[in-house]
Amino acid sequence: MNGTPSPHGYAGHDGYEVVKLDSVRKVYGGSKNQVAALDGVTIGLPRGSFTAVMGPSGSGKSTFLHCAAGLDRPTSGTVLLDGVDLSPLGEKDLTKLRRERIGFIFQAFNLLPALNVVDNVTLPLRLAGRRAKRAEIDEVIDRVGLSDRRGNRPGELSGGQQQRVAIARALITKPAVVFADEPTGALDTYTAREVLTLLREAVQWSGQTIVMVTHDPVAAAHADRVLFLADGRIVSSLDRATADQVAERMTHLGAWGNGHPAAPGASHGRGASR
Numbered sequence: 001m002n003g004t005p006s007p008h009g010y011a012g013h014d015g016y017e018v019v020k021l022d023s024v025r026k027v028y029g030g031s032k033n034q035v036a037a038l039d040g041v042t043i044g045l046p047r048g049s050f051t052a053v054m055g056p057s058g059s060g061k062s063t064f065l066h067c068a069a070g071l072d073r074p075t076s077g078t079v080l081l082d083g084v085d086l087s088p089l090g091e092k093d094l095t096k097l098r099r100e101r102i103g104f105i106f107q108a109f110n111l112l113p114a115l116n117v118v119d120n121v122t123l124p125l126r127l128a129g130r131r132a133k134r135a136e137i138d139e140v141i142d143r144v145g146l147s148d149r150r151g152n153r154p155g156e157l158s159g160g161q162q163q164r165v166a167i168a169r170a171l172i173t174k175p176a177v178v179f180a181d182e183p184t185g186a187l188d189t190y191t192a193r194e195v196l197t198l199l200r201e202a203v204q205w206s207g208q209t210i211v212m213v214t215h216d217p218v219a220a221a222h223a224d225r226v227l228f229l230a231d232g233r234i235v236s237s238l239d240r241a242t243a244d245q246v247a248e249r250m251t252h253l254g255a256w257g258n259g260h261p262a263a264p265g266a267s268h269g270r271g272a273s274r
């Protein structure tokens, strides 16, 4: 299956689809300047799978992530998250569902500067009114390699360390799915690789489901499957692809002109494979 396109109804480890989008459309703008940011997306993401979402600028990646994570509402179609239909939920229930069942990782880390590592990591538990168990906190902080940084604040940590705090914070609630939006966008190649390895390990060791939007073929090559968006539609996918295969597919989509940091030939470590 290496590098070959396949139907979008990918069956994962146990076949249960944690995230399901059915005919999702998201239209922005008024009657004169309408943009279909998502134009009929149907996809199921299996439990314990790592999915990367790629596509040219403006292809709908962020809109896909926002609709799938209940941060934005589709104009039509349905989103099921861990079996829950998001469409009838009010803001309060959506917030609760996001808090309890979703972990988020952002390009800009989004840590609270006044809190130390332990307090940043355990914040989602406290927000959900849950008590943090010492052993669970120790385990997740240990897993991201920050045991000796527990008392440090974000300002005292490197970018890679801050993103590892964010990963621990996303994993602490044992969410049904983690959505990562350009998680390596602010990191150098070496640190990015460490962060991607951690995400891969979370899938491997705990069966975590992860969905990651990225512009970087090297990052996408860490995923089980890469979905390619163009003009709001999923136009193709690759399973267990190398960075070169991902980059080639992006080139076919006309994804980047000269000078894009991830463009073929740019010095971005792109040639490295999984």
Ligand SMILES: Nc1ncnc2c1ncn2[C@@H]1O[C@H](COP(=O)(O)OP(=O)(O)OP(=O)(O)O)[C@@H](O)[C@H]1O
Binding pocket: 028, 029, 035, 036, 037, 055, 056, 057, 058, 059, 060, 061, 062, 063, 064
């Ligand atoms: N709030 C909004 N209002 C109007 N149009 C929007 C809005 N958000 C997104 N769009 C439009 O929808 C389309 C998809 O945008 P989206 O941000 O999802 O793309 P993207 O693939 O994430 O792009 P990029 O890689 O540049 O971040 C674009 O044409 C964009 O201009």
